[in-house]
Amino acid sequence: MFKTFDDLVEQQLAGAQLEREDALAVLAATDDQVLDLVAAAARLRRAHFGDRVKVNYLVNLKSGLCPEDCTYCSQRLGSNAEILTYSWLSPDKVVEQATAGIQGGASRVCLVASGRGPGSRDIDRVATVVDELKSAHPGVEVCACLGLLKEGQADRLSAAGVDAYNHNLNTSEDRYADICSTHTYSDRVDTVELAKRGGLSPCSGLIVGMGESDDELVDAVFALRDLDSDSIPINFLMPFDGTPFADTWLLDPRRCLRILALARFACPATEIRLAGGREMHLRSLQPLALHVANSLFLGDYLTSEGQAAKADLDMIADAGFRVLGTQPDTDDVRVPLALRHRGAGTDHAPNA
Ligand code: SF4
Numbered sequence: 001m002f003k004t005f006d007d008l009v010e011q012q013l014a015g016a017q018l019e020r021e022d023a024l025a026v027l028a029a030t031d032d033q034v035l036d037l038v039a040a041a042a043r044l045r046r047a048h049f050g051d052r053v054k055v056n057y058l059v060n061l062k063s064g065l066c067p068e069d070c071t072y073c074s075q076r077l078g079s080n081a082e083i084l085t086y087s088w089l090s091p092d093k094v095v096e097q098a099t100a101g102i103q104g105g106a107s108r109v110c111l112v113a114s115g116r117g118p119g120s121r122d123i124d125r126v127a128t129v130v131d132e133l134k135s136a137h138p139g140v141e142v143c144a145c146l147g148l149l150k151e152g153q154a155d156r157l158s159a160a161g162v163d164a165y166n167h168n169l170n171t172s173e174d175r176y177a178d179i180c181s182t183h184t185y186s187d188r189v190d191t192v193e194l195a196k197r198g199g200l201s202p203c204s205g206l207i208v209g210m211g212e213s214d215d216e217l218v219d220a221v222f223a224l225r226d227l228d229s230d231s232i233p234i235n236f237l238m239p240f241d242g243t244p245f246a247d248t249w250l251l252d253p254r255r256c257l258r259i260l261a262l263a264r265f266a267c268p269a270t271e272i273r274l275a276g277g278r279e280m281h282l283r284s285l286q287p288l289a290l291h292v293a294n295s296l297f298l299g300d301y302l303t304s305e306g307q308a309a310k311a312d313l314d315m316i317a318d319a320g321f322r323v324l325g326t327q328p329d330t331d332d333v334r335v336p337l338a339l340r341h342r343g344a345g346t347d348h349a350p351n352a
Contacts, residue, residue, distance in 0.1 A: 005033075005040035008265055012044055017225075018266045023218045026262045034254050041261040042291035044268040052324040053316050054108065054271060054295040056143075057101025061129070062088050062113040068147075068182045071244045072170075072207055072237055075114045077182075080242030088113075088125060091132045098133055098140070104298050104309045105323040108141040109133065110166060116183070117148035117191075127160035134161050139325075143203055148183060149191045154198020165195035166203040168233065171212055172219035179210060192227055204229040205275065208259050209237035209251040217259065221266045231295065232263055232270055236277030253285040260292040271295045287319040 003011075008022055029037045064085030066075045074081035089097075098109045111126060118126070130142050143164035144157055154165060169188055170176070176185035192204050204227055206220055224232055236256055239248045256278075263272050273295035274286070282289050290296075299309040316323060 005029075005037050006043075009040045009043045012265060012268045013047060020218055020222075023221070023262055023266060024214055026265055027214045027217065027258050029258055029261075031254055034257055037261050038257055038288055038291055041264040044264050045272075045292055045294055048269045049271075049294040051321050052294065053290060053321045054273075054324045055101075055105045055298050055312075055316075056108045056110055056273065056295060057098065057104070057106035057298050058110045058112055059089070059094050059097045059101070060112050060114075061094065061126070062086065062115065064114055066114040066116070068116050069180060070170075070182075071179045072210060074240040074243060076243065079240075081240040082242070091129045094129045095132050095136050099136065101298055101309075102137050102140060105313060105325075106298055107139075107323075107325040108143055108164075110143045110145055110297075112145040112166075113147070115147050117150065118146040118153060122146065123153055123156050123160075126157065126162070130161045144200075147191075148187055149194045149198075151194065152198075154195045154200050158199040162200060164201035164203050164230070165192075165198075166205075166233070167191045167195065168205045168207070168235075169220060169223055169227070170205075170207045171210060172216040173223065174219065175210075175212055175216050189223075189227065192229070196228075201230045202227065203231040203233065205231075205233035205235065205273070206263075207235040207237055207276075208256075209248070209277070209281065210245065211248070211250060217262065221263055224263075225266050229267075230271065231273060232267060233273040233275040233297075234260060234263060234293070235275040236281035238277045238280065251281045253282050256282045257285060257289060257292065260289055264292050273297070287315055290316065290319050290321055 003022060012018065026037065064075045064083055067077055069077045074083050094111070101109060111129065113122065126144055126146065133142060134140065141163045142161065143166050144162045145166040157165065167188055169185065171179060173185045192202050196202050204224055208217065236251055237245060237248060239245045260272060272293040274289055274293045275297055278286060278289070296312065298312055313323070
């Protein structure tokens with residue numbers, strides 16, 4: 001039976017699971033249906049998150065020189081991209097950078113380090129940073145994004161005060177080998193599961209615009225649903241010079257809105273975050289995207305500049321939303337944090 005987008009909203013509000021044919025219909029929305037699609041997804045967004053936007057801030061603890069070969073990443077093995085490379089920022093510098101983001105309205109700081117995964121000393125380093133950060137800003141949530149985890153490391157991060165762990169699936173299982181040869185899709189799934197078992201709120205998302213088909217996109221979104229991720233960052237491929245995806249421009253603003261709507265319909269109560277590449281791909285439609293997503297990264301990303309933080313805050317206000325945690329009032333009680341596992345973050349050095 002033919003379903004309208006409003007039928008889908010009613011179905012999702014009643015707790016149904018989005019079916020594949022409906023997911024594909026969302027991606028196939030014609031240009032003249034896009035506003036209706038956004039309005040429908042906005043009903044789900046408002047039902048679960050009210051008028052609040054969660055603001056996140058990235059601090060790049062360690063940049064570049066990664067031995068992995070993720071095709072989309074400017075920090076990959078052999079990348080010629082012109083980025084800053086450095087090894088482990090001092091805790092003071094991390095707190096200084098994070099403070100700027102918190103003062104701009106961020107309620108979560110995402111600590112990101114390039115590399116395959118942390119060693120034992122790296123976990124100690126992050127623990128020291130988190131201790132200093134939480135002493136300076138007791139209410140802040142901290143998400144770590146350090147790569148593939150080994151048994152026991154999530155527990156150590158959790159004990160150190162880390163609230164969430166980010167590790168993106170990035171794309172569908174079928175496409176994974178096309179974008180990386182140094183680790184597998186199941187390695188990534190395993191890390192998200194380890195994070196969950198260690199008491200960290202799982203954050204896992206996507207990079208779209210890498211040539212994936214609609215079916216593959218639906219596979220990836222359904223996999224994130226099955227993984228029960230608390231937050232889903234959606235990165236839009238930034239085709240860095242010096243990487244194999246240089247000059248790959250497969251997205252337009254309406255396609256980005258359809259993808260965000262797919263994530264919202266599939267995971268209505270999950271934090272959906274506008275992540276790397278939103279400015280270059282959503283362009284003038286970014287404010288519309290806030291009616292679907294309920295979270296964004298403030299300002300700059302890892303190895304590239306986002307729009308100025310003030311422009312983000314103005315955009316949020318102009319679209320009729322408020323930053324979560326900045327204006328306490330009774331409305332806050334109807335804004336669930338969606339942190340079912342405790343405490344939630346971008347791909348390990350995402351497309352950023
Ligand atoms: S995404 Fe992470 S693991 Fe992959 S190349 Fe970039 S920094 Fe390395």
